[in-house]
Structure formats: structure tokens, C-alpha cells
Amino acid sequence: MKERLKPGPKTDKPLNIPIKTRIDKETNAELDYCQTKLNVNRSEAIRQAIHHLYRDLTK
Numbered sequence: 001m002k003e004r005l006k007p008g009p010k011t012d013k014p015l016n017i018p019i020k021t022r023i024d025k026e027t028n029a030e031l032d033y034c035q036t037k038l039n040v041n042r043s044e045a046i047r048q049a050i051h052h053l054y055r056d057l058t059k
Contacts, residue, residue, distance in 0.1 A: 015043075 023031070035045040 019046075 031045060035042055038045060
């Protein structure tokens with residue numbers, strides 16, 4: 001039997017580590033604003049924020 005392939009683009013960095021967190025209403029509103037302005041989903045907005053923070057800290 002043929003192996004079933006998942007839909008979507010193939011990636012060199014699979015996104016297979018889930019993170020769950022609790023945030024307040026203000027932080028949620030800020031996240032919503034960022035994702036709207038960047039035209040990305042919540043997960044991508046959080047990933048971008050983490051990369052930005054990491055770059056700033058390792059300068």
C-alpha cells in the first residue's frame with residue numbers, strides 16, 4: 001500500500017513541537033493586531049516574535 005502524504009508544502013524544519021500558553025486580554029489584542037498587520041496566522045506571528053527577540057538578545 002502506498003504511504004499517505006500530508007497536504008501542504010514540504011519543509012526542512014517540521015513544526016512538530018506544540019507550545020501552549022495562557023495570555024491576558026491585552027496581550028491577546030496585541031497578538032491579534034500583529035497578525036493582522038503582518039497578514040499571518042497566530043502561530044507565525046509568535047514564531048516571528050521569538051526570532052526577533054532571539055536576534056536582539058544575541059547581538
